[in-house]
Amino acid sequence: MSESQSSKTPGLSADEEQEVSQNQPPRAAVLHEIIRAQGDQELERTLAALWWSALAAGLSMGLSMMAMGLFYARLEGDSAQVIASLGYSAGFLAVILARQQLFTENTLTAVLPVMTEPTLRNLGRLLRLWSVVLLGNLAGTVLVSYVMLNLPIFDSKTDEAFLDVGRKVMENDLSQMFAKGIISGWMIATMVWMIPSMEHAKIWIILMITYLMALGDFTHIVVGSVEVSYLVWAGEVSWPVFWMDFAAPTLIGNIIGGSFIFALISHAQIRSDSGKPPAPAPEQHKEPPHNGTS
Template sequence: MSDEQPRTKADADDPLKVESKEHEQGKSEIEVKEENLPSRAAAVHELIRMEGEKELERDWVALLWSAVAAGLSMGASLAAKGIFHARLPDDPSRFFIENIGYTFGFIIVIMARQQLFTENTVTAVLPIMHKPTPRNFLILFRLWGVVLLGNLIGTGLASLAFIHMPIFDDNTRSAFVSLSEEVMKNSPSEMFANGILAGWIIATMVWMFPSAGAAKIWIIVLMTYLVAICDLTHIVVGSVEILYLVFSGALPWQEFFYPFAIPTLAGNIIGGTFIFALISHAQIRNDMSIKSKAAKLEAEKATAKAKKP
């Protein structure tokens, strides 16, 4: 790109600087122009990878506060869903209407650009797939750990606020309990399987953002509504619900971790990273490899032509 600058020694020595082929070549940015890449999918891939590198290199304190804010914002999903559940008549239409409320937390978090763990199962993973070095893996695990911790702190604070602050009436509080207990009816294997599909859908949503333009908010609504009506498990939204049961005394602490958190977290990571991100990266890697070989062949032809008398 026209504004490329050589990578300095300070950059190379920075433990939070993501290792990439661009840095090795002295480039300061990832090429994201579609006309310079082999396919539209490659342009989307590189845009997400560039965003992932920025997230991986952020200060951990900034990440933590952003993740706490996201956890708090996710409380809006339970609040809206509970209000709809308490006030709508008990008929089949209630299920489809109340699950619109599930999308509210995602809209707030994503449009406000707060840190959500399940977004980072694809965004932050692409730079590591591009160059899977030990340092890059350490940076990824640092990001995941900080963001997950912040999200859980935020969801815990939201749950406590819903219990102890005089915000909701008794019918709405009963709805919170009822909705949360529905999640706990899943067995550990169901939590895990549902988490895989939820992780895959959220990763798909992230992949669609670069092409969404002004329709981004509708992509968020449609994809997260799909997660809701399929009764899938999501580590952050689910934590608001399950911690509400824990803090209200309806559920022992250990049941938050198992059967809920551990299987759901594993499923979200596998769905977002090991299925969606790996498959998406595989197709782009092949495109980029073909382009690289073609560029190398052209360079060799040019060199050979220049050597002719």
Template structure:
């Protein structure tokens, strides 16, 4: 009996660690001290105010990624087409602001605020955007390390990218052939296209890395914060326009508009803009941001519980 009592009274190391953690695996040290004098409501506010650990944010995005990887083709396709159309409003709003503002050194700085509009519609509307999926879809693959999940990721990327470009083409066709915009806005649209297409393929790739990193950072931040989505999306996507970075989906509306209006040839649109920018976005969002994000949480996630 004494031996049995001794075994029952002895805690396993795993039990001690588990007892020292909350339900989400975070240390209980985030609880207020017993003698802090705070009310129950105030103690709850303290718990809610503690920032998520990087490992928790990683798991949130990974789970979201697995949900996306399991979605049916039709759902991905139509959501992706909607995103391609919605992102066109970044191009149109920037041009409309540039046309409406007086000529000045600061005109382009203010006009680039319009670039955030399409991203706000897409992200807040939960539409499928390729560059978002670069991060969310790759984390499950890195965690599972199975060919099955890699094929799921490639399937998702292919469907969403094709759907996004189809939506971009619809929007660009409407701008080019329907009487939607006045002449002075048409001139601003063409100026934006000319500015983008002045980049060499190497510049498209390098600037695409910056855009890929910022969109991946945007996904990471939105998964760890609440009630500031509008500000975060607006700020980080504005930076893409301000720095002249290239985004495969938003930029495709611009390139396709140039093709439909005759100012850009199909070959430069594909080989100067599309392929280098796609490579840069994937590299910035996957090879850099995703790998580094995984590296910082790998030991925490796979540590012995």
């Protein structure tokens, strides 16, 4: 009897042992395969499907800035950020629960198929998906920020709160945009990795991770594009500043945090755990049955 079998709690029925087995958390290899399969499906989607889903995600991300601005406009004191940061989660909840295409999610899901099978075809599929999703996300964010500024939707106090949110992002210098973008990309990848193992707690995982992102003022290419493009439409920031001072360092940081740190390390862990299956035991030589004849 093996050591694992001998150490089982005595008195368990077969049904109870099966229940114990079913309640074990999935191995990292299982999570890797779930996310890899999801990424492979995304890589096979048509350009039109990717574009419209990514555009919808960019529009939905306006909910994060909208919720934060509404909170800030109605709160005062040092504790305002603690509460207003909850609003940051609104856009992520909408995008992830609606299964829309978010670029920073794809820095993990779409990368795992390439790491599993590093071919030129898979690399081409990845670059195709990244390009379409990123452009769709940014188009949606620029459009929603324009609507929020120019249509008579919010009062002046809320409009000023939106400006303050964008100004806070632009207080970061290039190195801070980049470094905070790395952390943000890593946190989103962590969230994506956690969700398959705790599907029933998906909403709480999204809330926890994105709330911490807001509290830490970490930079995110999609949410930040809503906030900073709002400043551009308001005439406080130019488009070259938007692209060079915010978008470029944040985007590179998000990719490094999600793909080159989290995805690479997670993939390396699975490769290290996989190993080779044990070799079968050699067959023992059996004497032919004795039939009693000489």
